[in-house]
Amino acid sequence: MTRETRDRVWDAVPLRSTEQAGEGHPLDLDHLDAATEAQVLARLLSRDFDAWSEAASRVGHCARPIRLHGSSQTVDGATGEVLSSFSSADSPLGVLHVRCGNRRAVDCPSCSRLYAADTFHLIRAGVVGGKGVPEQVGENPMVFATLTAPSFGLVHGTRGGRTCRPFTPKGQDQTCEHGRSTVCHTRHADGDQLLGQPLCQDCYDYESHLVWQWWAPELWRRFTIDLRRALAKTLGVPETRLPDLVTAQYAKVAEYQQRGIVHFHALIRLDGPKSADGFALAPAGITASLLARLVEQAAAGVVFDAPPLNEADVVRRLRFGTQLDSRPVAAARRTDDPDRALTPEQVAGYLAKYATKSATDSTDTASPHARRLRATIAQVTDPIHADARRDGIPLREHPYGLLFKWRHMLGFRGHFSTKSRRYSITLGQLRRRRVRYERALAAANREGRTLDVRDLDDLLLDDTEETTLVVGQWTYAGSGWDTDGDAELARAAAARAREYAQERAANRHQNG
Template sequence: MPALTPHLEAQMVARLTAKDFPAWADTAAKVGHCAHPVRLHGTSTTIDAATGEVLSTYSSADEPLGVLHVRCGNRRESACPSCSRVYAADTFHLIRAGVIGGKGVPEDVADNPLVFATLTAPTFGLVHGRRNGRKCRAFTPKGIPGICEHGRPTVCHAVHDDQDRLLGQPLCPDCYDYTGHVIWQWWAPELWRRFTITTRRHLAKALGVPQSRLPNVVTLQYAKVAEYQHRGLIHFHALIRLDGPKTDTGFAPAPGGATAALLTRVVEDAAAAVRFDAPRLDEDDRVRRLRFGTQLDARPIATRRRTDDPDRELVPEQVAGYLAKYATKSASDTLDADNPHWQRLRHAIDDATERTDADLHRRRIPRLEHPYGLLGKWRHMLGFRGHFSTKSRRYSVTLGQLRRARARFQRRLAHAHRDGTPLDVGDLNDLLRDDADETTLVVGQWVYAGSGWDTDGDAELAKAAAARAREYAAWRAEKKHHNR
């Protein structure tokens, strides 16, 4: 929380002592203390699809504050702690379901080989790093101590803690290949795409089937997230699962011989083999051959039924939690995002954009036809244009399904409140079944009335309440854990 200015404090006191504080608190609680809720005016009517009978009507005018507040739904923790937690929880559940089943995903999915892989970026120059408390030594590939041509040392003997502002900073910014860095980041999604193709090719070879026949034997499912490192490059963390051939219901068991050990080897080989020759920025530029970094990690994941390699096993909850956490971070959320290195990266993007613009002009081609035509639009992401978390279609449930299930649950909860009846939560899987069998229509007319709370003081109060709710949940979980 930022230091409270007198102005902010006055706003908070005004809210806390206002006559309508209970109405405000009620509203804030309903949106889970979202920091920037969307305000809507309007009505909606629920109609029985078969008979046309009006089952209920709802008007925002009936809300305590006379307007409907809806969660902002922002993925990023820095934007809205509350909504980002919902997003992280949903991501956690969908990733977990793909590992051990549940949420409508059959438990048999846990029999199929599963690997957790981290694909890194290569080095573009020596940076200060942290190697489990050992000396920095700055990712030095050959470790030759000395002085660079700019008169700066090429080795660092410091031990950096994880709050150190030097982390990720180049030992010599003038030696660092900023253009190469930006170009790699721009093509990272293409490297990932090639990785999935290469993995399938290696898989066909390992299983001794022609590539064209591979889908009849196995299919590859994955969930991945991108994570920024201090040096401003992204890593991909991915869960990669080997299923049997494609079926209507999905999740066919993997055939014998398709083990986690085999998948691990295939993933490692494929990641090391991926290459992409990046197009040039302009005619003065050179072609760069892009690949993933050599720090590649792939290991099987243990479940109840998987016992491939006990030494390298990961627990599904760990992995799902790990991926969910990274899904709520973005470039600006990383420690000290305004550091000199990241500023230089943005300059490098500006330079590349300038060259691209000149090239466009010279060749008289439209912006979209230039491979770097849109780079400038992704400056705030340090040139990464991919999605932060993606999954293949049949990996598990979707975020949409989880959201719709929650909306259905809240609707039932509201009905139960209104009618004074106890809520039959029933089977969550029932709620997760998609809308196909819904028999009611909701017809509404809504007008956007703005977003955010009335004052910054209100927003701070909501955030503080969200933080308290989180502490309370952690305390309860801890207590439950001790009582076991």
């Protein structure tokens, strides 16, 4: 088959999704090797392509869906009546496909996009209301804070378009004890492989880097405690009485930097005493500007004495980096002035984007620096594991016993996206509402009627108000599509959906 014939075949393929339609969005499959391309063409020309396309669209063209065998029944919780039943045999390919749910875009662009959308709505609801959260929360003081990691050695980076490291007169370049320059006069462009790499690997403190990364979640926990203490001191009340006046709610994500270490980005909101609807009214006497100063004060004061890696090691006093940033979030629409306060949509977009990134998105995991980090993890944990086997001690009892388990995350063991209990709704609630919608849509399709989304008030009901139960028996059949070609076809369809949705959003913005 010639390339021209191949292009005509897959550019004309009607992939089943409301987001897949539209001219000018052909599938991007030019990067495939010959074997995978042959698999794609075989799928496109197969008799069961329509069934495959339907199965793929049901999971949003997930790159690695979970395959299940079994059946389920929807039962009325009050009467016990079986309202409907479903079997995997009824699925287009005879097996039920469900989304993998991976939040990382590098692994599954489709599920990552859905995760980012859910995170966006979760965060936005805590800023301006909606999804069951009252709009009054938008009147509360809010700041967008970035808590960074300290320096563990000089690395190549960008300095606002200037040279990598401060300029020194010719002939006065300094060198470290290993004979390497501590000054770099290069203006690194985005994508430069040197970005994030140490100027001297032998000077870089890899062990302290890993210790800080391992205990970063503990630093965040202590920051929230210190912030509450600072609020109590500001209000002149004992810390035990603070919840009666004000509480700090937050949504936080972790983002990898090019040097392989995380920063924390958080939206922090102050609430007052609980209101009748379960959310808190704005407290008096504390502005967003004052909250921003308290956040910086608390972050700067956080310390944690980390346990030594081994008997010959030292105790390290860990802190956040000196590059702290805390800016008020305002409800007013932002202009092009960078000094203006951030808007809720900006903050929600930032955090949603950060939440889907992994170590591989910002850090070159094949670089000498990343290899050195993983090698240091092995050097630290190998003796710990050997001692544990010899003495019969569980690895969990050693402060760093499980560090090797997180080597693929370069030592970071925390959650990438977290929130306080009363910040807003949960991801679980958003997902259950989507399931309710999909059930209602499927029932409407079976009955041949149109579903009016505006009438779906039951999507907002609490879980305690559910009137039906879904009882099922399912067994795991495997993960992923049958071939690499199927997986690439799903990825390409998901990319086309994303491009088409972005184009529609841009058109709405331009016309609105």
